[in-house]
Amino acid sequence: MTISAVPARAVLGEACALAGFDPAGAEPVRLAENEIWRLASNVIVRIARAGQWKAALREVLVVRWLADNGVSAVRALPFEQPIEAGGQPVTFWAELPPHEIANVMDVVTLLKQLHPLPVPDLPLDRLDPFVRVPERIEAATSLSEDDRAWLRDRHAELREQWERRPQGLPECVVHGDAWVVH
Numbered sequence: 001m002t003i004s005a006v007p008a009r010a011v012l013g014e015a016c017a018l019a020g021f022d023p024a025g026a027e028p029v030r031l032a033e034n035e036i037w038r039l040a041s042n043v044i045v046r047i048a049r050a051g052q053w054k055a056a057l058r059e060v061l062v063v064r065w066l067a068d069n070g071v072s073a074v075r076a077l078p079f080e081q082p083i084e085a086g087g088q089p090v091t092f093w094a095e096l097p098p099h100e101i102a103n104v105m106d107v108v109t110l111l112k113q114l115h116p117l118p119v120p121d122l123p124l125d126r127l128d129p130f131v132r133v134p135e136r137i138e139a140a141t142s143l144s145e146d147d148r149a150w151l152r153d154r155h156a157e158l159r160e161q162w163e164r165r166p167q168g169l170p171e172c173v174v175h176g177d178a179w180v181v182h
Helices: 003-019 053-068 104-113 133-139 145-163
Strands: 027-031 033-039 043-047 083-085 088-094
Touching: 003 033, 003 043, 003 083, 003 088, 053 088, 133 145
Parallel strands: none
Antiparallel strands: 027 033, 033 043, 043 088, 083 088
């Protein structure tokens, strides 16, 4: 997915003005589904897609809950977030210091801290491993119609299996994309 930085810079400028940050010298970290910018002041700005207010708010609430429970995670800056700029939710984060990429044991250690925590009183949705899968199948430009039909059918099969999964384990908080970069 290629996204132009021009509209993003306009939203970035508006968001920074509203939050009291200087966008001069901002560098794009990643311009994709969400736009991530690094400000000269060691602040990371995340511009979510229009319509993703609930998800942006949930991210801020969850990282603050993690901090309150002593779990190491990125930190949202301490002011009311998200803010709206250009019709999009925007959040501000403390940039991580230079660090090494986590290994598998680092991720396991953090997940072992997370899973036993009590389920917070936050607007968390139940895990849905199929978020936006139908939309992504339909939007894929490199698929033949046969492949697209196969993916639709496979998605339906997997969703049905997910609904029939065993019940009975206590509910806990899980991290939706805990992964390690190699």
